[in-house]
Amino acid sequence: MIYQIYPRSFRDSDGDGIGDLKGIAEKLGHVADLGVDAVWLSPFFTSPMRDFGYDVANYCDVDPLFGTLTDFDALLDQSHKLGLKVIIDQVYAHTSDQHPWFAESRQDRTNSKANWYVWGDPKPDGSPPNNWMSVFGGVSWEWDARRRQYYLHNFLTSQPGLNVHNSQVQDALLDVTRFWLDRGVDGFRLDALNFAMHDPELRDNPPVNYGAQTPSRPFDFQNHLYNQSHPDIPKFLNRIRAVTDEYPNIFTVAEVVGPRPLDEMKAFTAGDAHLTTAYNFDFLYADEMTPALVKRSLSGWPGAEGEALPSWAFSNHDAPRCISRWAKGADPVRAAKLYLLLLLSLRGYIFLYQGEELGLPQAEVPFEALQDPEAIANWPATLGRDGARTPMPWEKAANCGGFTMGIPWLPMDDRHIALAADAQASDPAAVLNFAKDAIALRRSSSALRQGGLSFLDAPQNILAFTREHDEERLFCVFNLGGEESILPDRLRPQGVIRLATGVNPESGPDMLPGLSGFIAS
Secondary structure, eight states: OEEEEOGGGTOOSSSSSSOOHHHHHHTHHHHHHHTOSEEEEOOOEEOOOTTTTSSOSEEEEEOTTTOOHHHHHHHHHHHHHTTOEEEEEEOOSBOOTTSHHHHHHTTOSSSTTTTSBOEEOOOTTSOOSSOOBOTTSSBSEEEETTTTEEEEOSSOTTSOBBOTTSHHHHHHHHHHHHHHHHHTOOEEEETTGGGSOOOTTOOOOOBOOOTTSOOSSGGGGBOOSSSSOOTTHHHHHHHHHHHHTTSTTOEEEEEOOSSSOHHHHHHHHOTTSSOSEEEOOTTTTOSSOOHHHHHHHHHTOOOOTTOOOOEEESOBTTBOOHHHHHSTTSOHHHHHHHHHHHHTTSSSEEEEETTGGGTOOOOOOOGGGOOOHHHHHHTTTSOOSGGGTSOOOOOTTSGGGGTOSSOOSSOOOHHHHTTOHHHHHTOTTSHHHHHHHHHHHHHHOHHHHHOEEEEOOOOTTEEEEEEEETTEEEEEEEEOSSSOEEOOGGGSOOSOEEEEESOOGGGOTTEEOTTEEEEEO
8 A cells, every 4th residue: 555745745844835855754654653555755856846846857866845865865764664665756758848858959950869859840831740739738839949840748838748769768767767776766656657659650639529518628629649658658668667677576656647548557567577557547537436436447457367456546646635526515524434445445556645544625725826837727617736735734733734834835724734633643533543444454454455356236326345365255335325325135244344434333234324334254
């Protein structure tokens, strides 16, 4: 099980309002006490921070906002002493326009890095090479007067796309991989991996049939056949795997975004020559949690020969927090416990986002305080990402919830301060202590960690399945709706209830209240 830390918002040690590596080190005890196996650190590399670290200007150094390489080494050492492995983000699809590679590439068409990025000639009328659109809005081409060409950017204009077809670019990225492995990291999350290679012919993307509701982003008007998802990406992953296999027990996870990612995720993780797993977005952007969604998502990973284990997350730094998406005004504590119990019962690797163990809802961030370029560009059509990135509340009575002694880079939500870690620690009924119990159950159960999953027939809004491994068989039943439901005999707990939430003992085993569930043996 992996705990995601968004460094800007975890803990600020120096009072500048931005979280840092020393701040993370100060709170690693909290993470270790949860019982997770590893932490994933979102980017902390040198960056102009136009996209808050996902625009890398130096892959092999720490941005001064977060500290130094010495601070990172100390954090890594402390994590390992606490029994926590450390996974870091790697962004191989693009860099910042401030990266020295791009500074050289854009000078002319003959320099040694001229082909390290994706460049295209204008059409006769001066327009971009094709119709590709940026995820963050507008066309995905930016004119550069020095080369008299356009460069590709699938995200911000300040994030030029690397030409990963180029073997020299691959070699340079593999040198980055070795740099961090030599420092002792235990794995990588590969960001936006299906954007790493483009169609060299620069063919137009066809339009998509979006139905009656017009998309909010130009990007969603197209079927992205040519600006991403090139069939040669797995060959590059073979090279990454060859490097990681030189080191013991390295974990790799692909981020694959898009409306139909399943085939790519399987291609990126198939067999023993690719990545360990793929990070699944099925739940992250879902507007509601239903039995049908869980069945559809997990049925895509039946455990066939050569198939990797999937990875699951309900919240992260790019998506509104799950409680605000799914609870629909219901008791947030009840909802938080149910979603934690469900997440930890799924087959595969589990990712828990910072604050999820506290039951944090999506924070309210007024327009004038927004930092996220996507949120600002699309206001108010989307919730944006800032509401999931606000600072962690550590101490209920402290300034800014104990996150900083200064002014936080994003405002604290008063609802979050009320849910601070110290306020929950001594409350047996708090989400935090339920999260620890659920994680402990998963750690102690071979069925939950390694077992197969079989769905059971159940009434509407009821999700039921078994998890089984060797001699252990667990019975997992969840009412994902808001209303009480009658349980048929076959779904009533027959053995010991290992962990439950929202179950009313007075209603008897034949009734399951809304937003409740149990795991029984």
